[in-house]
Amino acid sequence: MDGIFPAQLQEGWEILIPYLVKIFHACLATGYVPAIWHQVKVVFIPKPGRYSYYRPKDFRPTSLTSFLLKTMERLVDRFLRDEILALQPLHPNQHAYQTGKSVETALHQLAVRDEKALDQQEMALGVFLDIEGAFNNTSYDFMCAALTKHGVDSTTIIRWTKATLEGRLAVASLGGFPRSIAVSRGCSQGGVLSPLLWCLVADGLLARLNEGGVYAQGYADDICLLVVGKFPNTVSGLMQWALHTVEAWCDELGLSVNPDETRLVVSTR
Numbered sequence: 001m002d003g004i005f006p007a008q009l010q011e012g013w014e015i016l017i018p019y020l021v022k023i024f025h026a027c028l029a030t031g032y033v034p035a036i037w038h039q040v041k042v043v044f045i046p047k048p049g050r051y052s053y054y055r056p057k058d059f060r061p062t063s064l065t066s067f068l069l070k071t072m073e074r075l076v077d078r079f080l081r082d083e084i085l086a087l088q089p090l091h092p093n094q095h096a097y098q099t100g101k102s103v104e105t106a107l108h109q110l111a112v113r114d115e116k117a118l119d120q121q122e123m124a125l126g127v128f129l130d131i132e133g134a135f136n137n138t139s140y141d142f143m144c145a146a147l148t149k150h151g152v153d154s155t156t157i158i159r160w161t162k163a164t165l166e167g168r169l170a171v172a173s174l175g176g177f178p179r180s181i182a183v184s185r186g187c188s189q190g191g192v193l194s195p196l197l198w199c200l201v202a203d204g205l206l207a208r209l210n211e212g213g214v215y216a217q218g219y220a221d222d223i224c225l226l227v228v229g230k231f232p233n234t235v236s237g238l239m240q241w242a243l244h245t246v247e248a249w250c251d252e253l254g255l256s257v258n259p260d261e262t263r264l265v266v267s268t269r
Helices: 006-011 013-030 067-087 105-121 139-147 153-167 196-209 231-251
Strands: 040-048 057-064 121-134 167-173 176-184 215-219 222-229 265-267
Touching: 006 013, 006 067, 006 139, 013 067, 013 153, 013 215, 067 153, 067 196, 105 215, 105 222, 105 265, 121 231, 139 153, 139 167, 196 215, 196 222, 196 231
Parallel strands: 040 167
Antiparallel strands: 040 057, 121 222, 121 265, 167 176, 215 222
16 A cells, blocks of 8 residues: 555665664564554455355455565564574464474374274264454454463564554455455454464464363364264263363454354264
8 A cells, every 4th residue: 555566675675775674673662553554455355166255254355565564574473483482382283374384284193193093993083163253353462462471571572563453444445436444353364474473372272172182283263173082972072171162262262163164073983
């Protein structure tokens, strides 16, 4: 929305960098984000494989933010990953938005546990969940609390991160008619910091479930639960506890599970 494009930054970097460094230092020190950076152009991309495209859920909103803001977000993201998470890393069962991890590593870990259960004549009960509107509905306070919980003791970083989230103005148009709406929750889909912020929030749920004896892994807003055992009553009882734990966590954060994308799978001989 500010009219600045990557080509301008790439071609004029020798002139621009000294000024940008001063701007970034000032923004970080004061917890300030320029108003023009808060204006976000939102485009709606159809989700593949849908039977129809008449519901809002059939489209994925992608936020096009200022490239100057993205540059500063990248610097903060690098600091958090290289300094903070090096000392207090994300849960090992988080597989999204991390170097060396992917949906393939998540599936591999899950398949190994499933096959081991079958080899030992046990049953494996798996539940696959999707946290509905995770990026859109998580409150700013919970994101900042997750940063603090992971050892970000710098009020400067947390204050600036919260400033990037607050005061956003989403601008969209349809048929040439624009509409602006103030955003009060969530983080930008397409934002540089957004994936890490959600992973930090989801980390608490994964830790709670795994400490309770349920194997739980996360990939973005998708959660997989797996319980292995010889006795159906024991397996189902532990899974019921896990589902209650997910429900309580969602209620605490003001989120919910999407029932249309919930699946239960039993593996047994």
